[in-house]
Amino acid sequence: MVRLYRTGEVAKRLGVSAMTIRRWVKSGKIKAHKIGKEYRIPESEVLRLLEGKLLDKVVIYARVSSRDQKEDLGRQVEYLKNYCSSKGYQVVKVITDISSGLNENRKGLKQLFKLVESGEVGKVVITYRDRLTRFGFEYLEEYFNSHGVEIEVIFDDEEKTPEKELVEDLLAVVTSFAGKLYGARSHKKKHLVEAVKNALRDD
Incomplete structure (x- = not known):
């Protein structure tokens, strides 16, 4: 007789969330039997995952x-x-x-x-x-x-301060738009980005 496991039991053995197991079942990465509204996973599938054929x-x-x-x-x-x-x-x-x-x-x-x-x-x-x-x-x-x-x-x-994160976001936006305006390797782009960096540094 094939032993079947609940999604929570499989999640605990694999060290992932039960939600992840359900997603893997729905995407076809894990074979499972649907009983009512719940899934039951064969032991062979659990062993396959533990062997690292997918999870790792x-x-x-x-x-x-x-x-x-x-x-x-x-x-x-x-x-x-x-x-x-x-x-x-x-x-x-x-x-x-x-x-x-x-x-x-x-x-x-x-x-x-x-x-x-x-x-x-x-x-x-x-x-x-x-x-x-x-x-x-x-x-x-x-x-x-x-x-x-x-x-x-x-x-x-979260280790980053809100100020540092804001500065990084602003520089990313400036760099992206400057690249589109002047070309990714142009001197104008580099000068503009450096100017913004200096302005932020002075603040």
């Missing part, structure tokens, strides 16, 4: 805003790799972008969406929320969750 498969995503931050990007990736190694995660892909967090057409971000939608991974690991997107993080998180994928953020954005 992660994508690393790192981003910086400009090419002169390439060293920062490298350090960011290295930190994420070490973090995933310490957690026992299996990194299936490292995706990077050099672009504004306001840019919705990032090559790496599009690649990340395809991986999430394919059902090949169970988690995306980032350093800060704004590495993934400057605004609207909650919408992306909800979308990823709808495909059974969790976003794991290493550092809490």
Whole structure:
């Protein structure tokens, strides 16, 4: 006789929320039997997840805003790799972008969406929320969750002061619009961004 588990029991064994388990069931990542309004999950599925065939498969995503931050990007990736190694995660892909967090057409971000939608991974690991997107993080998180994928953020954005967060948002907006007006690598763009930085620093 096949042993069946409640979603709460499976969530406890896997160390995730019951809501995550239900999302995985609905997206087809976990096979389950529906009994009334509840799901029952076969033991074979629980063992499959415990073996790391889905749960511990992660994508690393790192981003910086400009090419002169390439060293920062490298350090960011290295930190994420070490973090995933310490957690026992299996990194299936490292995706990077050099672009504004306001840019919705990032090559790496599009690649990340395809991986999430394919059902090949169970988690995306980032350093800060704004590495993934400057605004609207909650919408992306909800979308990823709808495909059974969790976003794991290493550092809490609440560590940033409201003033620092506001300055970062303002610079992101200025950088994005200056790039559209003058071109991503133009001197006018660099001068404008530097002028805004200096003005904010003086305040």
